[in-house]
Amino acid sequence: MAESDERTRLLTNENRPQYSFNSSIARERKKRVKQFQCLLCGIFLCCIIVALIVSIVFSINVTFDDGTASNNSTNETAPVEIFNILMSQTWPLKDEEIKNITSNDSSQWKAALLFGSKELDKKDNIELNTPTLPVDTPSYRHQKVTPTSIKALQLSRIGYLEEYGAKYMHRNGSKGAIMKICPNVTSNYLDEFCQKSTITCNELQRYRSFDGTCNNLKNPDKFGTSFRPFRRAIAADYGDGISSPRVSKSGQPLPTARTVSLIVHRPFYRDDVKFSVMLAVWGQFVDHDITATALSKGSNGSSISCCGDQSTIHPECFPVIIDKDDPLMKDNVTCMEFVRSAPTPTCCLGSRQQMNQVTAFIDGSVIYGVEHSLVSSLRTMQGGTLKMYVTKDNRTLLPVSQNVNDGCNREDARKKGEYCFEAGDSRSNENLHLTSMHTIWARHHNNIANNLSRINPHWNDEQIFQETRKIIGAQMQHITYKEFLPILLGPEIMKSFNLYPQKTGNFQSYNDSVDATIANNFATAAFRFAHTIIPGLMKFLANDSKSPEFIEMHKMLFNPFKLYEPGEMDRALRGAVNTNIEANDPFFTNELKQHLFERDEEKNNTKTKRYGLDLVSLNIQRGRDHGLPGYVEWRSHCGFKKPETFSDFSYDMDEYSLSNIKSLYRDVEDVDLYTGALSEKPLNGSILGPTLTCLILDQFIRLKYGDRYWYENPNEEIGFNPRQLDEIRKTTLAKIICDNSDNVTHIQPRVMERISQNNDNIPCEKIPRMNLTYWKDNLRKIPMGDNQMDVKTSQSNDIHIS
Template sequence: MILAENVTVFNNTECTSPEPIICRLQSRYRTVEGICNNIFEPLKGAALMPFRRVLPADYSDGVWKPRKATDGSELPSAKQVSEDVHRQSYEEDHDFTVMLAVWGQFMDHDITATALSRGHNGKSISCCRSTDKNFTHPECFPVIVHEDKKECGKCMEFVRSSPASTCGFGPREQLNQASSYLDGSSVYGNTRKLQNDLRSWTSGRMKVFITEYGEQLLPPNKDPLDGCNEEAEMKKGRYCFLSGDARSNENMHLTTLHLIMVRQHNMIAGRLSSLNPHWDDEHIFQETRHIVTAQIQHITYNEFLPVLLGDSLMKRLDLYSQKTGYWNGYNSSMDPTISNNFATAAFRFAHTLIPSMMKFLKDNNSNPEFVEMRKMLFNPYRLYTCGGVDSVIRGAMNTSAGKSDAFFTPEVTRHLFEKNDGSRRTGGQCGLDLVALNIQRGRDHGLPAYPRWRETCGFPRPRSFNDLEGHVEPATLQRISKLYKSIDDLDLYTGLLSEKPLEGSILGPTITCLLADQFLRIKAGDRYWYETNEKPQAFNEDQLSEIRKTTFAAIICDNSDEIESIQLHVMHSNRKVGNDRVSCDSLIKTSLDPWKEEYDTAVTAAPARSPTTAS
């Protein structure tokens, strides 16, 4: 390690990055990839690193083969578990809106991106075409469909996650392509090339596409093989979109939120440019990115997480933002790396929040248009229509979320990625089953069975199914005990979702434990956390005070086209007491006046900028 002029060069011994790592310790801004956030361990939390293990991996051979039942037999088919335990439900939670799930997916994609194994020359792997196991790709781990459910074929496509390089012997680990920091990478990307492609290189702004109606959309992705673009739509000049995350076209709500945050960036960049005409494009872009990332952190920890964890736990773990002043809780020994159990099981609970039908609303008083959720997937073309963006936003704020429990809409268990003609976007018959895929992914990643996680969280470890009485609804527990031969076979995902929720929360105790641990690490292990007092990355107190005024509602009002009224807490229903719709003009807005610099001061004291971030 060489230290000179606030530049640290780490002679990296990790085979994940053979080049020396250069850390500029006086950079105000994060690197794109998350490298050098921790100055003692610069790769900690960075993109393209393995997920963190809380418990040792559980593989049947101790190395890479998915686990079996404790008696050595095969575990029940993930599809059968989905069908028998996670049954169909259309029940909604009228306290919350779909915006809860949308924000959850948006910020999940900021911190997790599991890489899939690829075939020769990077081609996709097919696992269900060959009937001869000898000709099946070794990275195949298809979901077996039991005898009475074969109207959609005998197996469901499933390719194992790409193994991470760990430069040594040991069990198979998986690669997280995203950085573990909540750093706005969904908006800005986590590679310099992608970030450069998203920038307009004028006044710090990001690229947008202007429709014939004068509305701003994300820039088009004109790659015909991107997995989203449809030939008929391309002939009309309508494409899927390019953003900081390749999954932004997965559903129309998510695409719209990506757009809202890009509009937010450009709005702030425009104001900073007006306040500081002496700032160049690079300075405006990086400072705007700094602000928008802070706003994403603020909304996540003050509007989203309290719904999941409950008020008392948020206070006990000091997860809420400070009311005033700085937060001094950064701990360089705290590992923020996303855990395998979080990415593969715990945070996938939000799939229960997805309802069957989505609404589109032209205005708050019009009759809604109802659309099946499956028709929202990889289908962002409504956004090209006049008023399309606002209709999606209004619909999301006025559609109740699904109830958080062990049950799912058939839109995700039977019709996932199903086209309008009943075929599947990825080929084959019928749609996929997201719940079965989640269970199978946990087995692929070597996640230990559910009882060990209860013990890890400090709860009594169940030794039999009877030990879960009172913690799991009787009917669900009965179905679990019929499928699994032993309590020690129970998949983590199924166990977590089957728990009764804690009082004042939508989640059970074990999943709450796992989520709280990870979100504490994301905050306490981030040297660039927006409330830090560490210079040069710290905002001054006036700037921080303005960032704390951020609300999701205000961002929507500022960046929609014609939305004029909104509920203050957009993840909560406006039917809740005290959450009536109010005029957008009545909302408290963030002022950027504290960012105004005197020109003479700026010449000599402009914030330091890192080349690794500034490209």
């Protein structure tokens, strides 16, 4: 009998023979069955894996795990139709006419203005007990980055008085829609803004005024000038018809701006590999050249706190409310600081308007300022140059600011002798890239001024300064319309509306009936689209381009001190031209949504923990503060079909953004312009959707067609001769960076686009440079009795000065 082993049955009721081996046939059969089963399992598993991969890829492109949508698809079914609609409009678009009535009742006018004066006194008394913001806080820095000049502060007081005068007028006799009530009586408050212009303009004046006056000879102190109201393309939509922030069509409050930010504008990171961060840098630089909204301040220029002591609430407060489900509520944060934009005076009593403190024209005011006192403070008054600070290693930076309350200067930096900077625009310290751009252009001004002084030694300081400023403004216009706008609008629209710079000759379409004034919607919503393309991490690159350093974006805010270190500006510039932007869509980096103006030491200090601001919430809130009508009204203004239901949005928005919007807003007409426009799919050849394309196109048409000093205009007395114009057309932002950085030696020619086969890194010397010898005066000596006199003559064809 066979011996027992591990295969022997312990219990058995049958006698069976014990074999010393199994059948080979049976073993083979079992083996093949197992192989077949494994094959089937493998095929099934592969199918599952493939399906999983496809679903993940699809979800990356379409939706996140929280249900939020990506907006990477373009509006491919609509471009022809949308383009045809745009082409069928009369450009620039006609602004909506606001009805007005004339009042001859002097007693009513007197009573209305007296009521406004009393309300202004009340505001001043409230400010005696209203707390100000702590200096070293994100909210204080935010208020500092929206500056209000002394002149704007004074004007805003009249605007506030008028606002309450309008409320008195409409409360006492006016019925129906709010209209402008214009005086037919004398008023000390309104006469300055109602009487026809008394400015005398010289139409052959060679140089622009600093404040934009006399650009338009028919409206010399209105079209495009500084310290005037933004232009209203559509009548304001205020809760009370006059000044209170916009509300739902039902009369109920709109969803809080913070909730819209959290639900619709969630964080998502998707690069646009075609364009560089320099696109956003230039966009901000140009934006600061043409817009500067005045913010409400205390009567002495102090900041206003809205989330502190609730017993005394300032009438200009409009804080962002934090909902109960907001993550900030776990730390008992119920309110985000927000102060309304300052009101501006107008001739008539009507709805509240906001003030632009700078000129509308692309004229370099961001470098020089718009008030004579500021311009003079930035000049050396020698050789037409600007003041600069010289570092220990003999580099030039912007002049320093020693104002400890500017929201930028820091104690630890001051101990090292490092300060923030001063420029023609007080926002120059907002981020390191912007400060670098200011520095580049101030250096560029001085380089041009020094060369003009050498070429024309008989020119005095004023002539050199003004001629340099004129060239700088022309170069800024050329870069904006040659390199920047085509990315925003696409080549087809640029060509169709004659927005590209001329290749030869002059631009012949200046129209003095075109009002170049910046639209309220442009400054408050449309041109803020660029916030969505800012990445959370900024790259810094050394010369070798192989050792990148990445810095969180919020650490660059109000932190220009790296510029004191040799090589750091070059690393920042190289990083900007070598970092992808984020895709233009409804989604934002958390650097802007959670950490705006935050400093790490404040965040980590448990005793005084302070949270960064949410820029998206602030942008939405600003639109409501300004009474911007809802998104659907702007669609209609542009000539597109006005949506009547949420399903009408599906043509231009992806379903996930639309779903989030629908979950928050009660009515299709409630959707904010900023949220609706950013949620549109971009058009082919552009990074913008239809509504943003329309609103930005309209403004830049006005800035070109409505600028008498546009650099390509044919009048040589105030413009440039043909050869000078040819030299200005050589301008590229790449060359200006090359010539005015410390040691950038290689760069791609189109710096707002990423490096590619057709835009590769090349040595700086291969990029064309403007030849200033065409600005040389030809002087011929003419006998005058016993003396000789230098007389300027036409330039010869063979001028060559090294």
